[in-house]
Amino acid sequence: MTEEAAGEETFISHLVELRDRLVKASIGIAIACAALFIWPGPSQVYDLLAAPMIASLPPGAKMIATGVVSPFLVPMKVTLLLAFILSLPWVFYQLWAFVAPGLYAHEKRLVLPLVISSSLLFIGGVAFCYFFVFGRVFHFIGEFAPTSIAVTPDIENYLDFVMSMCLAFGATFEVPVVVVILVRMGIVSIEKLRAIRSYVIVGAFVIAAIVTPPDVVSQLALAIPMCLLYELGLVVAPIFARVTRAPEEHA
Numbered sequence: 001m002t003e004e005a006a007g008e009e010t011f012i013s014h015l016v017e018l019r020d021r022l023v024k025a026s027i028g029i030a031i032a033c034a035a036l037f038i039w040p041g042p043s044q045v046y047d048l049l050a051a052p053m054i055a056s057l058p059p060g061a062k063m064i065a066t067g068v069v070s071p072f073l074v075p076m077k078v079t080l081l082l083a084f085i086l087s088l089p090w091v092f093y094q095l096w097a098f099v100a101p102g103l104y105a106h107e108k109r110l111v112l113p114l115v116i117s118s119s120l121l122f123i124g125g126v127a128f129c130y131f132f133v134f135g136r137v138f139h140f141i142g143e144f145a146p147t148s149i150a151v152t153p154d155i156e157n158y159l160d161f162v163m164s165m166c167l168a169f170g171a172t173f174e175v176p177v178v179v180v181i182l183v184r185m186g187i188v189s190i191e192k193l194r195a196i197r198s199y200v201i202v203g204a205f206v207i208a209a210i211v212t213p214p215d216v217v218s219q220l221a222l223a224i225p226m227c228l229l230y231e232l233g234l235v236v237a238p239i240f241a242r243v244t245r246a247p248e249e250h251a
Contacts, residue, residue, distance in 0.1 A: 179233025
């Protein structure tokens with residue numbers, strides 16, 4: 001077999017392996033989605049998502065659906081989104097299983113903790129947004145609503161808002177992982193990251209002002225954890241770089 005044919009066969013085998021991993025990841029999401037459809041059901045899943053908003057509305061008030069099929073489609077989308085979030089550890093494991101055979105032992109010590117921490121941090125960011133941020137933001141906004149206005153949010157607009165906020169907080173909680181990767185790959189030194197700390201703090205508040213609603217509560221709720229997680233990354237990065245150092249780097 002020629003070298004070119006061997007390379008082509010290896011490339012095809014990698015594609016087959018990637019396909020199998022994507023299929024397994026998709027099956028994991030489908031199983032989680034089916035389980036949520038069985039219990040508690042899409043309607044209850046959406047009620048859970050809407051609970052922070054309903055709690056901030058006047059007693060007896062409800063959300064509205066302006067679209068004909070919105071009462072059916074929106075709970076389905078929410079259920080699929082929740083299934084994906086719950087399946088993140090499995091999805092990241094499939095990513096790890098795909099790249100692991102081509103890694104050295106010290107590289108495996110680098111990738112596996114990053115895969116686990118990335119999924120847990122993202123889920124943690126979403127949970128922080130739901131349990132801590134939403135209730136305070138909706139209550140803060142509701143206090144500014146004039147008494148002549150009936151606050152009846154549309155379920156589709158609410159879903160768009162919730163998805164954007166959850167994505168923002170989930171991505172924000174990945175800051176320690178980004179710091180660790182930058183330091184471990186030698187792209188930026190830990191001393192340089194410490195030196196630009198003040199710029200990072202300013203950048204955190206700018207990002208929070210862009211991706212969150214124009215209220216102080218949600219902006220602080222995003223910017224402050226981002227700064228704290230950056231500091232956590234500065235603490236963890238040198239330890240992680242030392243533990244995952246290649247044998248020749250110890251010499």
